[in-house]
Amino acid sequence: MAIIALVIIAPIFSIFYYAILGDTSLWPHLFSTVLPRYLTNTIILMFGVGGLSLVFGLTTAWIVTRYNFFGKKFFEWMLLLPAAVPAYIIAYTYTDFFEYAGPLQSLLRDIFGWTSSKDYWFPNVRSMGGAILVMSSVLYPYVYLMTRASFITTPISFFQTSSIYGRNSFFNVAIPFGRPGIIAGLALVLMETISDFGTVDYFAIETLTLGVFNVWLGMNSLSGASQISSILFMIVIVLLTLEYLGRRSRKFHEKYSGASYTPTQTVSGVKNSLLFLICLIPLSLGFIIPVSILLNFVIKGYSIINFFEIFQITLSSISLALISSSFIMLLSLLMIIVGAYKSNNFQKILIFFASSGYAFPGTILAVGIVVFVGWLNDLIYFRMSYAVGGFIILLFAYSIRFLAVGNGAITSGISRIHPNLLDASRTMGVSFFKSIRKIILPLLYTNLLVGGILVFVDILKELPITLLLRPFNFETLATYVYQYASDEMLEESAFAALIIVIAGLGPVIFLNRTITKSIKN
Amino acid sequence: MKIIFRLLLILIASTISLNLFAKEVNVYSYRQPILIDPFFEEFTKLTGIKVNVLHAKKGLLERVLAEGEDTPADLVLTVDIARLNQFVEKDILQPINSDILNMNIPNHLRDSNNKWFALSKRARIVAISKERVSTDSIKRIEDLSDPKWKGKICTRPGSHDYNRSLLASIIAANGEAIAEEWAAGIVANLARKPEGNDRAQAKAIYEGVCDIAVMNTYYFGKMKFNEKNPEQKEWANSIELVFTNQEDRGNHINVAGGGVIKYSKNKDNAIALLEFLTEPKAQVLYSSINYEYPVNPDMQLTDELKSWGEFKEDKLPVEKLAELAPIAQKIIDRVGW
Incomplete structure (x- = not known):
């Protein structure tokens, strides 16, 4: 296990290697000019996106778990859909919709008789606020999904206790108890935020990630870029460590088995409409509005529709995502179980580091992988150029990037399984592996699915790594969309962009069914 | 498991067709596929040489460097001179002595050591x-x-x-x-x-x-x-x-251009493609597809480009x-x- 973790970490180290070995002569310049701005913007963006994603994710997860209201059945799974929409796509659609020439402002001008942009004020989408809104509305599903899994399994006894003392069941039971899930979701959101390039580039928000590319490509300094990436990495490590320290002294597993879970309340009337509305907001922002805009492009005939080509690309995208996500979840499962039951501290630290690939900008990580594989080439004559080799590299790269998602999902599940369970099974003379298979795995089933689906949609929309590491003549939906979208010709790629979303639908519905079923049992 | 295995086969099959062509050239391209594909189609029609493309916006240089002698890449195409020059700095391009290229491209638009060539302005x-x-x-x-x-x-x-x-x-x-x-x-x-x-x-x-x-x-x-x-x-x-x-x-002016990778295994095909891109037949495509200016001094500007004004560069x-x-x-x- 330590070896697997090391292999996963190796490309990350090759980034550090460049960072440390490289010359540092750029730093005085960076410090005195752009770095403070990059850092401030990055922190504002992280707080903004983290905060708003929590608001969206927590409220909706709580509402659909705790209340029976009109629309609940739909919201349960629909709230996940924004996860399938790539952030850069949503950035394009929103700009298109809200800008001066877009439908909204045109309508306002018609209504109020304004003639030019000087006649009125309208917020610019391409701004920090716009970026926070756009990113939160597609990232909140991480919080929603992970938290909901926790909320559902919160023992009913806790609610009974809290109601005896007249405490608020959301703040005093659900949130504290759901903490592993909430944090796991939030950590993913934050990592995704700081590693994002597409959205910040499009909105021209100068974050550290944008800085990485200016230094790399503008100043021709890969080492400088690696150094800035390493700062990003440090930020994430500090965050994760703080969280770990805060959580260490607490336990989240339940003492009593066989207890039933979070009770539901049926509501109607005003309260029903209110709950409906609260759930509708993030869903509209992250799904309904952008998808309608894309649909509109397709209906108006702006987009290029080549069914045969798209079908082929869809097939290979889905295959790739399915294979990779299965592999990654297996890896995560193995890693976290070993980490939880069979590891010393050193191995635990390795496993911790192995899930940090999510915090690097995709392209930088891809370069780290390329460098590492190049080194492997020299060592064992491993030809990555062949088609099969190309896919192995992609699989490897996805594992490094998305292991954090799988690990997050499994960890939040395992931290809620009482260690006595395994011990009890062992004392009956059952072997470790059999105990895991019989006792632990069934308890982790939901978490495994949650992680798997998230990784699946993540890979479906993954761009920078696929772009750089794929074999010749190979397109995924994301790379296909990108060749138009990168030139701000979103209209042409609207159809393929819709397919990405639709391809994410199936697994999401399946996931929801399974979760619902697992509650009933 | 069976399904996964089948899917893997589909994936591999989707890229393997390229090996059926005896004559091919592998291109790493910073230039967008929608802009460059029509050139390749024309080239294949003319010569029977299949063009395999990998397009990315960043990192192709690093990929070539890591692949080293094993790189499948024969030719790199970029849309900015600085990007092209980075390949020269890392010593990954080889000098090409081609009378056609020398004739079709003015001095200030190609490398003094013949390692890179501008293809459009x-x-x-x-x-x-x-x-x-x-x-x-x-x-x-x-x-x-x-x-x-x-x-x-x-x-x-x-x-x-x-x-x-x-x-x-x-x-x-x-x-x-x-x-x-x-x-x-x-x-x-x-x-x-x-x-x-x-x-x-x-x-x-x-x-x-x-x-x-x-x-x-x-x-x-x-x-x-x-x-x-x-x-x-x-x-x-x-x-x-x-x-x-x-x-x-x-x-x-800035240029889009290309160069032949040092470890190219299809060097002749790569040179043939570069030369083709500087010939009038392809040069006119740069103007008609993407409204860029030809590098070949023999070319007349298209009427559209002419209407924007002829200028001193x-x-x-x-x-x-x-x-x-x-x-x-x-x-x-x-x-x-």
């Missing part, structure tokens, strides 16, 4: 509002830093390749100090924070957000003839193109632009463009 010009700016009020790119344009100018972010290269040309012409003053002047004159691509700047003029923008000419053609999104025709219609510095060094060897790019980026950081 792109002029970075000033676009002004037809309604709000009088035709002769801007003659030199240097005029843009004049305080009288305060709040009137739109550009994409300074650190984009195209602006960096433009600034490099100003450093080459006037020296670093004056170039920095100029960049600071531009920033002071901006109507809004730099955002979007060149096309978005033309749109901003159309919307009245600003009066003056810096853009590459081909965006004008793409807007003017945009049937997919006819609204863009109006954006094009609202601007006028100004070729700058016509009475001194000429308008700044800055004859600065383009590799100088690559050399000055890091200095330009530092200036951009300092002035916050």
Whole structure:
């Protein structure tokens, strides 16, 4: 296990290697000019996106778990859909919709008789606020999904206790108890935020990630870029460590088995409409509005529709995502179980580091992988150029990037399984592996699915790594969309962009069914 | 498990067809597929050589370096001289002695050691509002830093390749100090924070957000003839193109180009493709598909390009632009463009 973790970490180290070995002569310049701005913007963006994603994710997860209201059945799974929409796509659609020439402002001008942009004020989408809104509305599903899994399994006894003392069941039971899930979701959101390039580039928000590319490509300094990436990495490590320290002294597993879970309340009337509305907001922002805009492009005939080509690309995208996500979840499962039951501290630290690939900008990580594989080439004559080799590299790269998602999902599940369970099974003379298979795995089933689906949609929309590491003549939906979208010709790629979303639908519905079923049992 | 295995087979099959062609050439391309594919189709039709493409926006250099001698890449195509030059700096391109290339490409548009070759030219010009700016009020790119344009100018972010290269040309012409003053002047004159691509700047003029923008000419053609999104025709219609510095060094140009990878296994095919790209048949495609200027001096401009005005270009060897790019980026950081 330590070896697997090391292999996963190796490309990350090759980034550090460049960072440390490289010359540092750029730093005085960076410090005195752009770095403070990059850092401030990055922190504002992280707080903004983290905060708003929590608001969206927590409220909706709580509402659909705790209340029976009109629309609940739909919201349960629909709230996940924004996860399938790539952030850069949503950035394009929103700009298109809200800008001066877009439908909204045109309508306002018609209504109020304004003639030019000087006649009125309208917020610019391409701004920090716009970026926070756009990113939160597609990232909140991480919080929603992970938290909901926790909320559902919160023992009913806790609610009974809290109601005896007249405490608020959301703040005093659900949130504290759901903490592993909430944090796991939030950590993913934050990592995704700081590693994002597409959205910040499009909105021209100068974050550290944008800085990485200016230094790399503008100043021709890969080492400088690696150094800035390493700062990003440090930020994430500090965050994760703080969280770990805060959580260490607490336990989240339940003492009593066989207890039933979070009770539901049926509501109607005003309260029903209110709950409906609260759930509708993030869903509209992250799904309904952008998808309608894309649909509109397709209906108006702006987009290029080549069914045969798209079908082929869809097939290979889905295959790739399915294979990779299965592999990654297996890896995560193995890693976290070993980490939880069979590891010393050193191995635990390795496993911790192995899930940090999510915090690097995709392209930088891809370069780290390329460098590492190049080194492997020299060592064992491993030809990555062949088609099969190309896919192995992609699989490897996805594992490094998305292991954090799988690990997050499994960890939040395992931290809620009482260690006595395994011990009890062992004392009956059952072997470790059999105990895991019989006792632990069934308890982790939901978490495994949650992680798997998230990784699946993540890979479906993954761009920078696929772009750089794929074999010749190979397109995924994301790379296909990108060749138009990168030139701000979103209209042409609207159809393929819709397919990405639709391809994410199936697994999401399946996931929801399974979760619902697992509650009933 | 069975399903997964089948899916894997599908994936592999989807790329394996390329091995059926005996004659092929493998291209790493920073240039977008939609712009370059028609050239390759024409080339394959003509020669029977299959072209395999890998397109990415960043990191292809690092990929080639890591692949080393095993790299499948024969040819690299880029859209900016600085990018091309980075391949030279890492010593990953080989010199090519081809009479056709030497004849078809003028001196200042190819490497002195014949390692890279420009294939098309792109002029970075000033676009002004037809309604709000009088035709002769801007003659030199240097005029843009004049305080009288305060709040009137739109550009994409300074650190984009195209602006960096433009600034490099100003450093080459006037020296670093004056170039920095100029960049600071531009920033002071901006109507809004730099955002979007060149096309978005033309749109901003159309919307009245600003009066003056810096853009590459081909965006004008793409807007003017945009049937997919006819609204863009109006954006094009609202601007006028100004070729700058016509009475001194000429308008700044950048190039798209290519070079043959040192470890190429299909070297002859790679050279054949490069040569093809400089021949009139392909050169005319650069203009008709993407409104770029041909490098081949024998070529007549298409009627459309001619209608934008014939102009004098800055004859600065383009590799100088690559050399000055890091200095330009530092200036951009300092002035916050």
